[in-house]
Amino acid sequence: MIHISKNLSSPPKDLMDSKWNKIKADASVNPKHKADSKCYRGTVIDELEKLYNFKCAVCERSIGIDLEVDHYRPIKPRTCSDPNDKHSGYGWLTYEWSNLMPLCSNCNRYKSNHFPIFNVIARITNFSHPVAYDFHKLQTTEEPYLINPEFEEFPEKHFRYLRDGTVSGRTDSGRITIEIYKLNSRSKLRDRKRIIESILRDISEAFYSYITSKNKFDLENTLYSILKKSLLNAYPKEPLSLFNLFILKYFDKFIIERLPESTRNITKKMYEEFLKEI
Numbered sequence: 001m002i003h004i005s006k007n008l009s010s011p012p013k014d015l016m017d018s019k020w021n022k023i024k025a026d027a028s029v030n031p032k033h034k035a036d037s038k039c040y041r042g043t044v045i046d047e048l049e050k051l052y053n054f055k056c057a058v059c060e061r062s063i064g065i066d067l068e069v070d071h072y073r074p075i076k077p078r079t080c081s082d083p084n085d086k087h088s089g090y091g092w093l094t095y096e097w098s099n100l101m102p103l104c105s106n107c108n109r110y111k112s113n114h115f116p117i118f119n120v121i122a123r124i125t126n127f128s129h130p131v132a133y134d135f136h137k138l139q140t141t142e143e144p145y146l147i148n149p150e151f152e153e154f155p156e157k158h159f160r161y162l163r164d165g166t167v168s169g170r171t172d173s174g175r176i177t178i179e180i181y182k183l184n185s186r187s188k189l190r191d192r193k194r195i196i197e198s199i200l201r202d203i204s205e206a207f208y209s210y211i212t213s214k215n216k217f218d219l220e221n222t223l224y225s226i227l228k229k230s231l232l233n234a235y236p237k238e239p240l241s242l243f244n245l246f247i248l249k250y251f252d253k254f255i256i257e258r259l260p261e262s263t264r265n266i267t268k269k270m271y272e273e274f275l276k277e278i
């Protein structure tokens with residue numbers, strides 16, 4: 001997850017369209033209101049795709065047609081024994097720009113209507129509450145555990161990636177976010193492992209060519225290109241950018257230690273030289 005800067009004072013045209021006023025009014029007062037997807041279909045989905053670079057807001061995987069508009073504060077109630085997670089739904093936020101984010105179907109399915117908060121006694125339960133529509137005040141009042149990339153300036157501080165590609169939490173929010181969205185589910189972990197495997201494969205191929213060519217200049221150039229590609233993959237618009245950044249930052253742990261001993265020194269030297277340049 002990486003920070004996303006959304007302009008809350010300028011919602012997409014469709015959310016402001018007066019033709020949906022009746023639907024919006026119903027969402028605020030009717031606990032059985034069902035989100036009407038026709039209000040999202042046009043400019044809302046377009047804006048979310050652009051803002052999030054066609055990625056899931058949480059796991060950062062690419063989402064094309066798989067994009068689902070999620071309500072950060074769930075609109076349906078959650079009945080469970082956990083007092084932190086039990087709530088009566090936030091129906092009045094069904095069509096609020098601040099409450100909408102794009103998720104992949106996998107994250108969306110696991111999240112369901114979970115919304116644990118720290119400040120349980122301050123849970124907002126009604127649209128008439130003074131802060132009911134104020135995203136920042138809602139956040140600071142309720143103190144949700146699920147990290148919101150639009151509110152949290154540095155979401156990365158809550159997470160750390162381990163050598164095998166699993167993600168672990170550095171904070172309670174990080175741990176709960178990982179648990180609820182199942183950020184270590186098989187498919188998510190598989191996608192992270194593939195990145196590591198792809199870099200290892202590229203480096204192995206470079207050394208394989210070197211065995212026959214004995215051309216050290218070519219080898220160094222290829223290693224440099226591999227590192228450059230890793231850097232480009234860590235740009236915020238790229239899928240899994242945070243994980244790619246971690247790999248580049250801890251290249252020793254993720255990549256070099258896994259290489260055959262005979263190839264480590266030269267790879268490490270190229271990595272160190274590359275770091276000086278960027």
Ligand SMILES: [Zn+2]
Pocket residue numbers: 056057058059060061103104105106107108
């Ligand atoms: Zn996802």
